[in-house]
Amino acid sequence: xxxxxxxxxxxxxxxxxxxxxxxxxxxxxxxxxxxxxxxxxxxxxxxxxxxxxxxxxxxxxxxxxxxxxxxxxxxxxxxxxxxxxxxxxxxxxxxxxxxxxxxxxxxxxxxxxxxxxxxxxxxxxxxxxxxxxxxxxxxxxxxxxxxxxxxxxxxxxxxxxxxxxxxxxxxxxxxxxxxxxxxxxxxxxxxxxxxxxxxxxxxxxxxxxxxxxxxxxxxxxxxxxxxxxxxxxxxxxxxxxxxxxxxxxxxxxxxxxxxxxxxxxxxxxxxxxxxxxxxxxxxxxxxxxxxxxxxxxxxxxxxxxxxxxxxxxxxxxxxxxxxxxxxxxxxxxxxxxx
Amino acid sequence: xxxxxxxxxxxxxxxxxxxxxxxxxxxxxxxxxxxxxxxxxxxxxxxxxxxxxxxxxxxxxxxxxxxxxxxxxxxxxxxxxxxxxxxxxxxxxxxxxxxxxxxxxxxxxxxxxxxxxxxxxxxxxxxxxxxxxxxxxxxxxxxxxxxxxxxxxxxxxxxxxxxxxxxxxxxxxxxxxxxxxxxxxxxxxxxxxxxxxxxxxxxxxxxxxxxxxxxxxxxxxxxxxxxxxxxxxxxxxxxxxxxxxxxxxxxxxxxxxxxxxxxxxxxxxxxxxxxxxxxxxxxxxxxxxxxxxxxxxxxxxxxxxxxxxxxxxxxxxxxxxxxxxxxxxxxxxxxxxxxxxxxxxxxxxxxxxxxxxxxxxxxxxxxxxxxxxxxxxxxxxxxxxxxxxxxxxxxxxxxxxxxxxxxxxxxxxxxxxxxxxxxxxxxxxxxxxxxxxxxxxxxxxxxxxxxxxxxxxxxxxxxxxxxxxxxxxxxxxxxxxxxxxxxxxxxxxxxxxxxxxxxxxxxxxxxxxxxxxxxxxxxxxxxxxxxxxxxxxxxxxxxxxxxxxxxxxxxxxxxxxxxxxxxxxxxxxxxxxxxxxxxxxxxxxxxxxxxxxxxxxxxxxxxxxxxxxxxxxxxxxxxx
Numbered sequence: 001x002x003x004x005x006x007x008x009x010x011x012x013x014x015x016x017x018x019x020x021x022x023x024x025x026x027x028x029x030x031x032x033x034x035x036x037x038x039x040x041x042x043x044x045x046x047x048x049x050x051x052x053x054x055x056x057x058x059x060x061x062x063x064x065x066x067x068x069x070x071x072x073x074x075x076x077x078x079x080x081x082x083x084x085x086x087x088x089x090x091x092x093x094x095x096x097x098x099x100x101x102x103x104x105x106x107x108x109x110x111x112x113x114x115x116x117x118x119x120x121x122x123x124x125x126x127x128x129x130x131x132x133x134x135x136x137x138x139x140x141x142x143x144x145x146x147x148x149x150x151x152x153x154x155x156x157x158x159x160x161x162x163x164x165x166x167x168x169x170x171x172x173x174x175x176x177x178x179x180x181x182x183x184x185x186x187x188x189x190x191x192x193x194x195x196x197x198x199x200x201x202x203x204x205x206x207x208x209x210x211x212x213x214x215x216x217x218x219x220x221x222x223x224x225x226x227x228x229x230x231x232x233x234x235x236x237x238x239x240x241x242x243x244x245x246x247x248x249x250x251x252x253x254x255x256x257x258x259x260x261x262x263x264x265x266x267x268x269x270x271x272x273x274x275x276x277x278x279x280x281x282x283x284x285x286x287x288x289x290x291x292x293x294x295x296x297x298x299x300x301x302x303x304x305x306x307x308x309x310x311x312x313x314x315x316x317x318x319x320x321x322x323x324x325x326x327x328x329x330x331x332x333x334x335x336x337x338x
Numbered sequence: 339x340x341x342x343x344x345x346x347x348x349x350x351x352x353x354x355x356x357x358x359x360x361x362x363x364x365x366x367x368x369x370x371x372x373x374x375x376x377x378x379x380x381x382x383x384x385x386x387x388x389x390x391x392x393x394x395x396x397x398x399x400x401x402x403x404x405x406x407x408x409x410x411x412x413x414x415x416x417x418x419x420x421x422x423x424x425x426x427x428x429x430x431x432x433x434x435x436x437x438x439x440x441x442x443x444x445x446x447x448x449x450x451x452x453x454x455x456x457x458x459x460x461x462x463x464x465x466x467x468x469x470x471x472x473x474x475x476x477x478x479x480x481x482x483x484x485x486x487x488x489x490x491x492x493x494x495x496x497x498x499x500x501x502x503x504x505x506x507x508x509x510x511x512x513x514x515x516x517x518x519x520x521x522x523x524x525x526x527x528x529x530x531x532x533x534x535x536x537x538x539x540x541x542x543x544x545x546x547x548x549x550x551x552x553x554x555x556x557x558x559x560x561x562x563x564x565x566x567x568x569x570x571x572x573x574x575x576x577x578x579x580x581x582x583x584x585x586x587x588x589x590x591x592x593x594x595x596x597x598x599x600x601x602x603x604x605x606x607x608x609x610x611x612x613x614x615x616x617x618x619x620x621x622x623x624x625x626x627x628x629x630x631x632x633x634x635x636x637x638x639x640x641x642x643x644x645x646x647x648x649x650x651x652x653x654x655x656x657x658x659x660x661x662x663x664x665x666x667x668x669x670x671x672x673x674x675x676x677x678x679x680x681x682x683x684x685x686x687x688x689x690x691x692x693x694x695x696x697x698x699x700x701x702x703x704x705x706x707x708x709x710x711x712x713x714x715x716x717x718x719x720x721x722x723x724x725x726x727x728x729x730x731x732x733x734x735x736x737x738x739x740x741x742x743x744x745x746x747x748x749x750x751x752x753x754x755x756x757x758x759x760x761x762x763x764x765x766x767x768x769x770x771x772x773x774x775x776x777x778x779x780x781x782x783x784x785x786x787x788x789x790x791x792x793x794x795x796x797x798x799x800x801x802x803x804x805x806x807x808x809x810x811x812x813x814x815x816x817x818x819x820x821x822x823x824x825x826x827x828x829x830x831x832x833x834x835x836x837x838x839x840x841x842x843x844x845x846x847x848x849x850x851x852x853x854x855x856x857x858x859x860x861x862x863x864x865x866x867x868x869x870x871x872x873x874x875x876x877x878x879x880x881x882x883x884x885x886x887x888x889x890x891x892x893x894x895x896x897x898x899x900x901x902x903x904x905x906x907x908x909x910x911x912x913x914x915x916x917x918x919x920x921x922x923x924x925x926x927x928x929x930x931x932x933x934x935x936x937x938x939x940x941x942x943x944x945x946x947x948x949x950x951x952x953x954x955x956x957x958x959x960x961x962x
Contacts, residue, residue: 002450004420006679008644013682014693016644042738042757049738050757057615058756093506096740100507104442107452109430116445116452191644195686 001155002112003187011193015177022169022177022237030241031335033086039079041090043071046131048090053083076136086335088136095132099123114151121145137336144323152186154320157265159183163226164218168194169233170207176233178214182222190222197221211258227266231257242333268315269326339489339634339667339711340702341368341408342674342684344396345417347377349675351392355399360689361674365702368406368489370636370670371396372415374423375470384470386477397481397488406489407481408581408670410636411474411570413467414456414495418643418679422448422495429453434463436509439540444509446501449645455501458558459514467562468569475573482577491570492581492606492636494563499592500585500745504555505548505736508538514558521554528843545766548733549726549842556593564601579604583636584626586610587745588618589790590732590754591625594725596795599630606636607666611657615751616949619657620899621790622749623664628720628789628799634668635661640698641673641682655697659951662705663884663897665715665789671698697935701953704934708955713886713894718869719781719788720799721774722806726813726841730765731755763809763834765841770807773834776859777805782901783862784874787884793819803829803869805860812837814847821850829868831860878902881911881946896931896954900946908942908952932957 026032040052048071053059061067062082065075071090080088102123103116122145127133135141146154159165161183168178178194194200197217202210211230218225229236235256238247248270251257259266318324342361346354361369371393378384378391387394393409400407414422421429428434435443435454444455456463471493481488508514515538522534533550535543567580581604584595599605607626611619626633638658661669673683676692684695691699705711735744735754744754758768781788791798793816798804804823806816817837823830833856839846856864866873880902886895900906912931930941931954942954 004451006420006450008679008681010676010687011644011681013641016642016681044738052752052757057751057753093736093738093740096742097506100502100741101438101440101442103452104438104445105440107443107445107454109426109454111452113447113450113452116447193681 001114001152001187003184003189004112006188007190007192009190009192010195011179011191012195015175015179015193018169018171018176018233019179022233026241027234027237027243029243030237031333032241033084033335035086037084037086039076039083039085039088041071041076041079041088043090043092046070046092048075051079053085059083071134073134073136073138076134080136090134091127092132095127098127098132115148118145118148118151139331139334139336143328143332144321146321146323150321154317155183156186157316157320158263159226161185162223164223166214166218166225166228166230168207168211168214168228168230169236170202170231171233172204174202174204174207180218180222184223192222208255208258211260215260225261227263228260229257230260240329242330265316269317339368339406339408339669340366340705341370341406341668341670342366342640343637343670343672344369344371344674345677346371346392346396347374347390348677349392351389351395354392354396355402357675357685357689358399358403358405360685362403362405364684364691364695364699365706366405366671366674367706368408369396369400369674370408370410370492370672372410372417372423373412373474374415374417374419375413375428375474376419376421376423376425378474379425379427379470384473384477386474393477397478397486400487401481405487407487408490408492409474409478409488410492410495410583411471412493412495413470413566416495418645420448420451421453424453424456428456428463428466434460434466435511436460436504436514437511438507439510441510444502444507448501457509457511457514458562459509459517460511461513464562464565467566471566471569472573475570475578479574479577482574488578490579490581490604491574492583492604493566493570493602494582494598496559496583496585496592496745499559500587500743500749502741502743503732503736503739504592505552505733506739506741508551508555509558510538514538517558518554521557525550526843528845532844533842543737545730545734545737546764548736549729549765552729552733556597559593560597560601563598567601581606581632581634581636583608584622585745586619586622586749588621588748588751588753589625589723590728590744590748592732592743592745594728594792594794595625595629596725596792599792599795603631604634605630605632606634606670607661608637609635609657609661609666610637610639610749611653611660616656616660618749618751618753619660620664623661623666624788625723625790625792627665627715628717628791629795631796633666634670635666636670637672638669640671640684641676641680644679644681655694655701656949656951658698658701659953660899662710662953663899663951665717665884665886667711667714700935700937704936704953704955708895708934709888710886710895710934710953710955712888714888715787715789715884715886715897717789717799717801717884718786719803719805719865720791720801721778721781721788722791722793722798722804722816723774724770724807724813724816725792725794726816727755727765727770727807727809730767731758731771734758734766765809765811769834770809773807773859776861777807777831777865780860780862780865781805782880782882783878784865784871785878785880785882786865786869787882787897803831803865806830806832808832808835808837808855809841810835810838811841811844812839812847814840814842817847817850820853824850824852824854827852830854831856831864831868833857833859879906879911881906883912893956895934895956898946898950898952898954900948900950900952903948905945905947908944908946911946912942912954930957931955 024036025034038054042050076088106119165181169176180192182190235251238244416422432443436457445452446455539547539551580602582598582602583606586608639654676683676686731754755768755771760768760772763769831854836855882899884897888894933942934953934955
């Protein structure tokens, strides 16, 4: 999926920093914490040996954790709480060697980084089942891991060949980051920053005015866009990190987020097709009898998905992946143990 | 050496001269360019000119502009290339790859793919790498000499070493196994019995059993590098200085800086550091500065790779100033010109200055104007980093963390021995580290300029005070050196235990009666006493003031490194201590000090923030 000659074109350091912030630092009201703040408890024969806090380096084991104590999920949970960490993992040298050996055995010179990472993820799951790896929060245990072929199918669906995908976030000062991904012959061949489009000016809150030109320049300089997500950074963060139940429809309605072009698979995924219309109608009807405004808290996308499921209609991305990516996202947004 | 990186193989030949000219205007005197094996191999031969590989065009353009060129020949140049610059025929060749016991190849993640880790012991790999270095060095040899632009050839790249720990997953390539046999056979019988089992240690071998493997793994890399240096010297007619590089792994380099310094006078540090964890880069720089004869920073980031976006502009300038303050005598700013797979640079691809370029321009011009590199840093103390104990820590962590690269972890601030039991006084324990870290903290409390020294390097600097962590099991050469120094009355402190027997053979030493041994790490008071300094009044400001002296002993620079927690006014910070003639120090210039980065002639002023590094130059009447 990733071309060996993959190019990164004019991705500015400020854009990259903004992207890292976006991905790693959820808004304060999110259940998910800073994903860069993790704990790694190194174990020897299932007993604690050393503790690494990704923010502070190796730190002493707490007094309550004896070196001969068995490490279980409760230990991890307590460590995570005491360090204010977003996640924690307990792992021993044996498990790491097992992952390494599996990766070596499966090495394919034509494979890309993602192939290897998927292989690693499957092995990590096996190691977890064997009790050699523990995660906290426990919900990481059940995140579905698709096969490489499934990811490839989903990728082909999301981004057809000779097309581009755009992801833009804007802040009060204008552009936070803008990325253009280009796909050729089944592979991602280029990731470009906004500068690669020739320096289109974006003025603060007026960013919507720049979208048509961004799309035009992308088509001229790279390939016609297949999907574009443009949005206010704060709204996008609320959507991704799940701080509001109806963040997405609200953002679409207020044009804090613009989907342009909107491919059919995304329309279906987001419930913006007929099912969504049905859901919207339901909400309109509800509103008439809803003096407390409860309808505003209903998520039409969710309603639409429920409707689709009841009608037996599966959205195409879920069919390609073998699971519903939205359901996984919603679950991750809960970020809780147990 | 004020160099900037330029990837000629990612540029059209016609763009080279304008790029060089633009860089020269910024104040650089030379460019550094990786020369990727993959970019020049064509079938069975190599090509060094033409549109896709315009190396000779680069040299010609640089010569025309009076700029120098430093070429990084690899064989693994990195440079965010697929396969790190190895041709596909090597990067995917199972025959030359390091192997697991079951014969499967060892792989490392190198976005966007996985790379087969070449076996340093593989004869086929050595031959192919030698052929590459020979061809490249021969091609550029005509540009060497006093009138030519070629300033140095830089060899080696330990990134693959960083990618995984050879102590957790030893190489089972047939040539590596044969080399292990030969290594055992040539070893001292006691070493063989203690540290070198018939087969390379396996996954279950405890840490002490891996010390021999650590030495062996380093030997394999060093042999490869030594052979390649010989090849390069022969091909270039011995007319080009050769350099090697050390990765950014703090004190926990996969190959000792001392051993690298034994191969080449010039040792470059690839200085990739994090401002939030300044200790790792600071130690890196001090170790290279204290160990190599001609230390320099072979990579100081300007920008960031898209795969590791952790440095911001402040980090980068801080890394650069830290390298200069530690005494590295030359820098390569990477990148000079923006490129594929890199975010940032002094100039973008269109040769326009980027947002922070003016800060670099001021510093570069200031360094050139002040003659900063004409000075040598004069440390008052040296803190020895016994390589034998570093190996012990790497071995212990390999047991805990498997093949995860300890060097990468150390670069990010995870010092391997910090994971070990500080009460364990064995070579694979944490007691020596507790002593070293404590002694270093005391030096920092006093604000004494100090260096770190790898005991397996070409020699120890002549400093007023030498500190060394020692255990009962101690490297023989270090124990002897400490005894000699103590016998002649030079202030020398060691601990937590008196050296009693050779770390490798186990043979007992004659007791060194004059040696001062402290079970606990020395504090600031004891260090001041050892140096005959007056006891300090009040809390320590933790401000290091390192004077740089020219050939005639005149001050040419002053580096201030502030490790305290409160802001300090810069005037008193300079006057209080720099004017003193302390041990190893020098007097202040009569006219005072100015900021290297300030174009005017004002005295340095303002305040020093916690963590800040400031470079000052003497004010002279003749300064333009």
